[in-house]
Each structure stands twice: as structure tokens, then as C-alpha cells.
Amino acid sequence: MKAFPENLRNETLSRGLAAYGITPTALTYAPVGFGDHHWNVTGDDGRDWFVTVSDLEHKAHCGADAATAGVGLRRAMDTALTLRARDGLDFVVAPVEATDGGSVVPLGERYALTVFPHVAGRTGDFGDRLDDADRDRVLGLLARLHGATPPATAPATTLEPAGLVGVHAALGDLTGAWSGGPYAEPARRLLATHATTLRARTAEFDALADRVRRGGAPLVVTHGEPHPGNLIQGPDGYLLVDWDTVGLALPERDLSLLTDDPAELAHYAELTGRTPDAAALALYRLRWSLLDVAEFTEWFRGSHEGTDDTQVAWDGFAGTLEQLADRSRDAVIDSN
Structure with a gap:
């Protein structure tokens, strides 16, 4: 911050x-x-x-x-x-x-x-894309993590994103003015613009979650956010920071942040003997976006001020909603 x-x-x-x-x-x-x-x-x-x-x-x-x-x-x-x-x-x-x-x-x-x-080393940014060799190195770390015996303290995770109830409440409160701070009304208008898309994507999430639950795959210890922004490249290889999101989940929770290409996940399958599930990858990619929407919606519906951090949050909110809309448009084109 x-x-x-x-x-x-x-x-x-x-x-x-x-x-x-x-x-x-x-x-x-x-x-x-x-x-x-x-x-x-x-x-x-x-x-x-x-x-x-x-x-x-x-x-x-x-x-x-x-x-x-x-x-x-x-x-x-x-x-x-x-x-x-x-x-x-x-x-x-x-x-x-x-x-x-x-x-x-x-x-x-x-x-x-x-x-x-x-820790000395080179840090990355969230949006960085790893090359093939570096991605395989990180997949190797995740294979070791996912193969570990879960510690007794390992938190449970839920498939439903925290705060999604608040998103549904906000979608039902788009006619009256929001007054929590300078971004309240712009946030209400932006949600209203994307309301149809957001309802469709939450319905898609529910369907994916039902399918993945019925699959009954075993849970493993996951980091939760192993993107390049949480990687430090030191002299002896990659290190993984920010473990406050660690928890028991499907391995796709981590894998989805690296790639959704089965060919690019082949190294993980070779190391673990488990082929990542396409539905679970899609679920966790969508979950990530809905988590962001939930967090930013709560921020802008509540009391807030116009700060540099609030501007970063606004950019993330607008960008995430646009990405969800783009994916919906892509899905329509693919279906045709």
C-alpha cells in the first residue's frame, strides 16, 4: 500500500x-x-x-x-x-x-x-509472463508444495469467493445514489453498466463450482497467489513470498495463475502424475476476478477517501469488470 x-x-x-x-x-x-x-x-x-x-x-x-x-x-x-x-x-x-x-x-x-x-533478488510484477523455462521451474516448486503433507494449521478454503454476497447486494442496489466517498457514484454507474455480464459470470461460476465439487478431487496445500509478483528470483532459484493466502484447495487454484494451456502444464503432470482439470482451471480463474470485484465493491460502497491507494483500487475495479466483459464477448463469438 x-x-x-x-x-x-x-x-x-x-x-x-x-x-x-x-x-x-x-x-x-x-x-x-x-x-x-x-x-x-x-x-x-x-x-x-x-x-x-x-x-x-x-x-x-x-x-x-x-x-x-x-x-x-x-x-x-x-x-x-x-x-x-x-x-x-x-x-x-x-x-x-x-x-x-x-x-x-x-x-x-x-x-x-x-x-x-x-531476501535479496529480483522481484516480478503481477502481469509479468514467465517464459517456458521459468514457468517449468515454478511448476516444479508447486509440485513439491502440492505433494506436502498438509500441516494441522493449514486453513480451509471455500470455492465461493469471500464477499460475493456483497456483490449480489450491490447489484440489487443500483437505483439509489451511493454516498460513501468520491468513487461511490462512479462505482455504482460502472456496476450498472456491467450488471448483466456480472450476473452471467456469477451464474457461470456456480455451474463450474457444482461440476468441480462433483468431481471429488483431493485437496492439497496451495499457496493461493503464486503469480510473478510473489516470486523472488534469487541466486539459487525462485522463492515464493506472501503466504497469508495459503490453504487447502485443488491444485488448479495455483496453476490457474500461471497458465490455462494444457501443453504448458505438461511439466506439472509429469512431476505429479495428475493432469490439471480444465473446468477447475476455469473455475479458479473466474474466482480470482470475482474476488477482486467483491473486494472493490465493498471498498467503494463503504466510507472511503480519494487517495493514491483508492485510485489503484479503482483502476483494478474497472479493469477487472472490463476483462469479465471481454471474456463474455469471446464466449459468445466462440459459441457462434
């Missing part, structure tokens, strides 16, 4: 770092990513750390409210720790433990702190 978290002082952050035995001599806000807040920290022992503060009031994939999201975040971070320490998955960039052995330190009721070792 570009903006600092609301009502969080550096003194509070420093007290949280003390729970890890870190006394910061340099504390620099890093306006990277979207969702969490990050700092680069140097301790008085000269070690460098990457610090994340999560806003538990806006972490629906971990829990519906701040209290349950805090529990969900701890389960996710504990899972990452287990995958690295017990299963030897050295590509997992797991948090370090606090002095009490915990993976997450609360910063009041709203925020939570996790600390990671600083």
Missing part, C-alpha cells in the same frame, strides 16, 4: 518489533504491494528485515472480522513455518518466530505484525 496504516504510530511498530528481539536503527516505509503495509527495517545488530503489518479489518480471506482474521493469519503463517522447517521447502519465505514462539504479534485489535528475513 502507498499510504501508511491509519492510526498506527512508529512507536507501536517498534514495540511490536521488540517482541521479536529487534531494536530498529532504521525504519523505512516501503510503498509496495496492495493490501498489506510494509517496512524495511535494520536492527541494532545490523541485520535487515522485511516487516509486514496486516489490517485485519480488511483481510476477508483470513476471516470475516478482525478477530477471526487474526486467527486465520496466524494459521497461515504457522503453516508456512511448518512447510519450510518440517518439509524442507526452502523456497517458502516464512516469517521468523517472535521470542514467545508465535508467528504473528498483535498490534492492538486492528493490526498484526509479521517479520521476514530480508
Whole structure:
């Protein structure tokens, strides 16, 4: 996020770092990513750390409210720790433990702190496309992850995107003005423009979900967002960061973010003996878009201000709705 978290002082952050035995001599806000807040920290022992503060009031994939999201975040971070320490998955960039052995330190009721070792390497962006060799390398990591015994702490996931009920409610509330902030009315008008498409895509999602559930395929440990923006290319290969979305799901949850081409997933099939299911790939690709729509709809229907982060959210909202519309048009052309 570009903006600092609301009502969080550096003194509070420093007290949280003390729970890890870190006394910061340099504390620099890093306006990277979207969702969490990050700092680069140097301790008085000269070690460098990457610090994340999560806003538990806006972490629906971990829990519906701040209290349950805090529990969900701890389960996710504990899972990452287990995958690295017990299963030897050295590509997992797991948090370090606090002095009490915990993976997450609360910063009041709203925020939570996790600390990671600083990792050197080249990072990517969400929209980057991997070449064949790099994609196969990442598929190799995912094959190892999906073959791991699920830790007891591994969170469950649901097929239905969190917040989809809110999207349906918004679609039923398009006649009256929205007044939560500067993007409220533009968001209402944009949803109204894409309402037919969005209803069709949610119906398509329901049909795919029913088909995939009837398939009864076994669940595995998945990362949830293994796109290039969460990959760091270090001297010994790729590392995978941002494990707050880890959870039990079908492997296609991860694979769908790399490619939907069966030929490009052949390496995964060779390593695991499991051919990815086309319906499940389509389901998770659509789920990703509907998750974004749900998050941004809640943002713009609620109280908000015009900030750099809000502009990023607006661009994502408009872009996602247009992509859903484009896919619908492509489907019509293919059917003809």
C-alpha cells in the first residue's frame, strides 16, 4: 500500500518489533504491494528485515472480522513455518518466530505484525509472463508444495469467493445514489453498466463450482497467489513470498495463475502424475476476478477517501469488470 496504516504510530511498530528481539536503527516505509503495509527495517545488530503489518479489518480471506482474521493469519503463517522447517521447502519465505514462539504479534485489535528475513533478488510484477523455462521451474516448486503433507494449521478454503454476497447486494442496489466517498457514484454507474455480464459470470461460476465439487478431487496445500509478483528470483532459484493466502484447495487454484494451456502444464503432470482439470482451471480463474470485484465493491460502497491507494483500487475495479466483459464477448463469438 502507498499510504501508511491509519492510526498506527512508529512507536507501536517498534514495540511490536521488540517482541521479536529487534531494536530498529532504521525504519523505512516501503510503498509496495496492495493490501498489506510494509517496512524495511535494520536492527541494532545490523541485520535487515522485511516487516509486514496486516489490517485485519480488511483481510476477508483470513476471516470475516478482525478477530477471526487474526486467527486465520496466524494459521497461515504457522503453516508456512511448518512447510519450510518440517518439509524442507526452502523456497517458502516464512516469517521468523517472535521470542514467545508465535508467528504473528498483535498490534492492538486492528493490526498484526509479521517479520521476514530480508531476501535479496529480483522481484516480478503481477502481469509479468514467465517464459517456458521459468514457468517449468515454478511448476516444479508447486509440485513439491502440492505433494506436502498438509500441516494441522493449514486453513480451509471455500470455492465461493469471500464477499460475493456483497456483490449480489450491490447489484440489487443500483437505483439509489451511493454516498460513501468520491468513487461511490462512479462505482455504482460502472456496476450498472456491467450488471448483466456480472450476473452471467456469477451464474457461470456456480455451474463450474457444482461440476468441480462433483468431481471429488483431493485437496492439497496451495499457496493461493503464486503469480510473478510473489516470486523472488534469487541466486539459487525462485522463492515464493506472501503466504497469508495459503490453504487447502485443488491444485488448479495455483496453476490457474500461471497458465490455462494444457501443453504448458505438461511439466506439472509429469512431476505429479495428475493432469490439471480444465473446468477447475476455469473455475479458479473466474474466482480470482470475482474476488477482486467483491473486494472493490465493498471498498467503494463503504466510507472511503480519494487517495493514491483508492485510485489503484479503482483502476483494478474497472479493469477487472472490463476483462469479465471481454471474456463474455469471446464466449459468445466462440459459441457462434
